[in-house]
Amino acid sequence: xxxxxxxxxxxxxxxxxxxxAEGWLxxxxxxxxxxxxxxxxxxxxxxxxxxxxxxxxxxxxxKGNCSTARQGRFGHTAFRSSGNTAFDxxxxxxxxxxxxxxxxxxxxxxxxxxxxDKAEFDQFMEDRARKQxxxxxxxxxxx
Numbered sequence: 001x002x003x004x005x006x007x008x009x010x011x012x013x014x015x016x017x018x019x020x021a022e023g024w025l026x027x028x029x030x031x032x033x034x035x036x037x038x039x040x041x042x043x044x045x046x047x048x049x050x051x052x053x054x055x056x057x058x059x060x061x062x063k064g065n066c067s068t069a070r071q072g073r074f075g076h077t078a079f080r081s082s083g084n085t086a087f088d089x090x091x092x093x094x095x096x097x098x099x100x101x102x103x104x105x106x107x108x109x110x111x112x113x114x115x116x117d118k119a120e121f122d123q124f125m126e127d128r129a130r131k132q133x134x135x136x137x138x139x140x141x142x143x
Contacts (some may be wrong), residue, residue, distance in 0.1 A: 023033045033055055041048030081088055 037051040
């Protein structure tokens, strides 16, 4: 039997109730952990906070998530040889092209953010100058 199976089994005599609850939640997956955290917050917020902290630092929340799939696609396995040199060359060229496109797109987004920031700043300066001009004209009329 695996450790997960043993943890999921109820203890026959006594045992640590926290370990039994952990095994029970592990057997039912992430949804059970999330539901337990929500219930913990509803019942008494420190319980929910403790469960949330345990899930994050106990790495329950991040086991088998998208990062492992992403690492499998673009990590070290992407550069493993398939044995076919023509395909490996095509794959390397395609990955390089995709990386270049991603870099160009990120640079474009940065330029777009910068131009938006500049436009907002220019608008602010125009509004400020217009307000100062109105204030100066109003003071001149009052005098």
